[in-house]
Amino acid sequence: MQRLENAVLSKAKELLESGKVSRVLGWTKGEFCYDVSPCVFNTVDELKNFVYNGFCGANLSKYLINESKKEGKIAVFLKPCDTYSYNQLVKEHRIKVENVYAVGVECQGKFDIEKFYAKGVGFVASVEEGLTEVKVNGETVLNRNDVKLERCLVCNKKHVAGEEIVELNEKLPSDSDRFEMVKKLEAMTADERFAFWKKELSKCIRCNACRNVCPACNCTKCVFDNPNSEVSAKANATSFEEQMFHIIRAFHVAGRCTDCGECSRVCPQNIPLHLLNRKFISDIDKLYGEYQAGEDTTSKGPLTSFTKEDAEPSDAVGGNK
Amino acid sequence: MEKSEQIKLIKERSGTDAKKCMKCGKCSGRCPAYADMDIKPHQFVSYIEKGEIDKLLNSKSLFTCLTCFACVERCPRGVAPAAIIEAVRQEVIRMQGENRVKAEEIPEIVDDKIPQQLLVSMFRKYNK
Amino acid sequence: MQEINKERKPLIVAFCCNWCSYAGADLAGSSRLSYPANVKIIRVPCSCRVNPLFILKAFQRGADGVILCGCHPGDCHYTTGNYYTRRRMSLLFSMLDYLGIERERTRVEWVSAAEGAKFSNVMNDFAKTINELGENKRLEDLRCKD
Amino acid sequence: MQKIGVFVCWCGSNISATVDVKKVAEVLKAEPGVVVSENYQYMCSENGQALIRNAIKEHGLTGVVVCSCSPRMHEATFRKTCESAGINPYMVEIANIREQCSWIHKDIEEATEKAIILGRTAIAKLKLNAPLTAGESAVTKRALVIGGGIAGIQSALDIAEAGFEVDIVEQSPTIGGNMAKLDKTFPTLDCAACILTPKMVDCAQNDKIDIMTFSEIESVKGFVGNFKVEIRRKARFVNEKTCTGCGVCMQKCPAKKGLNEFNMGLNNRPAIYIPFAQAIPNVAIIDPEQCLKIKNGKCGLCSMNCQVNAIDYTMKDEIVEREYGAIVVATGYKPISLENFNEYGYDTYKDVVTSLEFERIMNAAGPTNGQLVRPSDGKHPHVITFIQCVGSRDTSGCGKPYCSKICCMYTAKHAMLLREKYPDTEVHVFYIDVRTPGKNYDEFFRRAVEQYDVDYIKGMVGKVYKEGDKLMVQGSDLINDEQVIIPSDMVVLAAAIEPNPSVRKIATMLTASIDTNNFLTEAHAKLRPVESPTAGIFLSGVCQGPKDIPETVSQASACAAKVIGLLAKDTLKCNACVAHSDEMICTGCSVCENVCPYGAITYVDKEFRLGGGKTEVRRVAQVNPAVCQGCGACTVTCPSGAMDLKGFSTKQIMAEVDAVCKR
């Protein structure tokens, strides 16, 4: 995987040096190997901190909303899943495409640091990445799948945008069903579901991390911050408001959510927020035909189109009682 | 079995919706076996819809329909008369003692040119 | 407020589109077809004006059932509004169900301006369902009381 | 702080019998913001209204709540009352305590309690009302008619007659449409050309009417009263103004292999041609696919022989922009293609023809000069078999699910004309049902059977095949319970009709709704049958649904009346309860545009001050208040909440929810 990082880095250098772009949006090193963060590089020199490894889970597409408005062209590195968010933002006119040079980058799934700890690794100093295995701190060999983010375990996304792609190995397919947990929940009784969500959602501290990271949540002013919307809430007075916040947030991104999984990745309370989005996606697929947001930049979303034969709400609600 | 139950079963087995028929008669206009039928393709659709199943169970047409699917292909309403005939035929041949061809009779009627395919399809059509 | 704050009866909020269902409710009225008084109607121009927020807000404020009525699909005064309503509410209701909230508490019905009897029947039936379910207990302890 | 007046109506005993109106007025008086609360027997009466007016003046009210019958009944009345007393008419809210309270509840206590809640809800909403003014927009006094068939011609003539200017845009080189191709018309059997061509000439001579043939709609912008339309005038390579239609060029042209469109391709025409003798404009046109000069630069005979130098081989398409107040869609129909119906042998046998081709064969000005001969060998046919419902009422996916409506009558007409003119012929008609509703229609059909001995066979044809010289028509005779095979000399297929294929593109440009069969949708099937739901767009003729000529002409005139009614106004009052977007919040994501049925939303790049002398350009949505009808679909679709609806704002509805739920 070192080779991949080098290839991405040299692509970044080449683009800056040739003057094709004036800035590069990528990831920069942190204190430890796992705390990389998104960063804009303005010079070749700055690229010495450039990094591309298994911890580069962050979806860079949302940063382009502001970055693409600035002077000069910016290069951005997009993992397959990021390209869907990118397309969706382009569709919604949020990115000035003429200022962006998008480069697809190979991704074999990104890591969840918590899963290393769960595997008994106390501190992660270094990770050597292979396609199917990783070597931690030069000694412990782990199955790559065991330390992947949930979203990466079920990912079969391909690059759907980008002028070019940096890819050394073909992406390994996943045969997991991303709707497995949704189905499991649907199979529970209503009481069990209620208990599940009450437990999960009551953990919410309204830190807004999910909203801030979500590429679909890109409003200039969020309804939850707008006193005129009648739902703005300073803090959560009740747990109902948490529920409301998450339902409304999921509804606002329904049909636009690309299932990038960033909400769950960044949640400090580990609430499986993606299960709300996936419920909408699974219902949309079932009721209105399969739809993947961000697959293109022109199609109408499922909530802004209809057929005369659509299911009635009474028939649409499935699942166990 | 209740008669209504039997009709329902036959309808389900046919997989086609006889109610969609607009009685244009195109199926019978297209049928190449028309001359050899007592009950005609369009009548199968009509009788099944009216529930007059006894006439159909005794029809000679069950065994002269060629299942050539010309009626199905040309129906302007997407009804499949041949599938109704087949569904009734199954009802008949699945009854006790209704096998139309006995294996022991075969040598008499077979000439040496007859392809296996013909024998198998005949058994499938006439026997359960 | 004292004088009307008696024993708590289940409360139903009905959003009705101006052109069909609200007129249907008027017809139920002029035909003297009764339905329970705990059904309260809110007039909207079209069923597609009903934001999921309104429904959640109603539950938050103490409604025990929410029903949304609009023109029959194909008859929308604005041509297409109720088609969007149908999709939105299908997804919203399915989500509420997914969260474990009784699915019987939400409903969409298409009632035309001529269907006074249907309006009254629908409301009687829905009120019966909600009465049987009782108060929205599932949300009760979560509810903001003011 | 608003000063609100509450007015509780007894409606005689209609309300007061079940609702304690005095108590309602009393309780509501205690609501914050309410300065006066009255009750009266008939609030809608002159005295009642005076009571409201006086209270407004006396207490300086800013808003009024009337607890009475349904707003659908008297909202307009009370709005006028308030307006006359000097407050904005949209500062009125009605609490419906009759239809939705007193009339359906029996228990006085219960009904009174509900009436109070409804009153409170209206007050809660009213507190958030803002004065609204319905905008006005000027009307461009000119109409556009898209399509120059009988529908378009009739609409244009009627509009011009009322004194307004009209442009007809027709895609083919002449107006006249399908009707010009017909021989006789049912049920009177008068000749189509005799009744149509005078109207065509009227159009040409009317100085209010501008005819643009061989032209197409390129783009449509704007809204009712103010449409801007780009029209592509396709190059016809002949100067329309100078050409005299003498026809010499046609005789001289050496390339005579073009298929004659007017004769349904049954014979040929030269590369330069006039579609038919009575064409309007009576001007030649060059088919560049056929013309030797345009194809390879060699020829130029027409130009050499043109006395007025009208020919210009280098002519290019031209775009003209015009403004209109109203647009009439009259795009008409065409028979469906028969590629899915090979059982009738249309592609295989020359003597199997469509009814429209048969019209040309029977027409004295047609390819055979009106002589009935077979296309294959020019022989006179003796047995002619008609097949109806070819592709109509077909839900299998091969044809169209609807009844084409005109086929039964024209088939009866063909059969009758045949037997009349050629008594030696034998005519058979296969039919599923004969549908002849209409004045003198069934009588007409019966004449074909009773007087002209046409053989009507109930049943459909399964196969047409050739045996020797004959076309064998094999079909069902359901009445006689037999399968018949009719050896025929000619077979005529009553092909289903479908809307002109260009209509989908046009409807999209007009944001007019269209159904799955490509027929334009009317605003209301019964009460507004000639209007599209999109304001300012009107429907004339078959573009709205299958019709025969009398119906088409009626609809075309009805349509013209609607257009005249619109153009007669100098300004249009718009709906005041329209959507509007908060530009500070809008992200320009364009989701709302997708759900707007009226095309009222557009996007602009707008500069915003950020403070500190900085500015930012953002894409934001703008709603055209003249086009918006106020459904609110956009408000729910908008993720940011930037889009709201005046008169039914999110805050207002939320306040109502709150008030209704308060215990």
Add this chain to the structure above:
Amino acid sequence: MKFSYYPGCTLKTKAKELDIYGRKSLEALGVDFEEIKEWQCCGAVYPVAKDEVATKLSAVRTLAQAKEEDGKLLTLCSACHNVLKRVNEDMKSDDNMRLKANNYLALEEAYNGETDVIHYLELLRDYVGFDKLKEKVVKPLTGKKIGAYYGCLLLRPNSVLAFDNPENPSIIENFIKAIGATPVVYAMRNECCGAYVSVTHKEIAEKKSANVINSAKDAGAEMLVTACPLCMYNLTENGKGAMEVKYFTELLAEALGVKE
């Protein structure tokens, strides 16, 4: 890409010509194919009734086997083609059938209609190309007037078979042109030969076959080609030898110069 060649029962016995010449021609055309492993009888006739599952299972087994190979199942006999293609469609679109068949067969991997069922003629048209075929012909059958006999099974129901225009097909005519002969179009080329009633109602089959043959004769055909052993039997035996009938593969092999 390798085609899984499905001969079917009759091609191993009464219709050997269809099989042998089919294989030889494929070799001559350079098509990569191999006889599908452990094939079973297709069932000979597609069970139309919706409640029949067991009778379709042998076809499913073959289809699943083809999926394990390269996923391209090549058929010759019209009946086999009809059965396999329609059962395949059921496995794709009929939830009930798919569930029951998969439960019953308990394959290692569920079969959901992934295999492409391709008739030999479709292979010639879509994979080889009639133009290419024409180039490979060494002994063109110049001057031979041949009528194409389609029958029912290749064409209907078109919604599933999607073989050619069901009322005005052209694939066999194009094939005839490609091998250098002259196609004769006649009205009854898509009518039934009499099919299975041949055994019990011989008179009907005779009538049907005569109808086809007379129509072809009137149109000037000297010979008929077919892809179906059952049609072959009816047209020759019940047609009383009124017209020469050959399998299309035999003519193909002849034109390609690989017939003995």
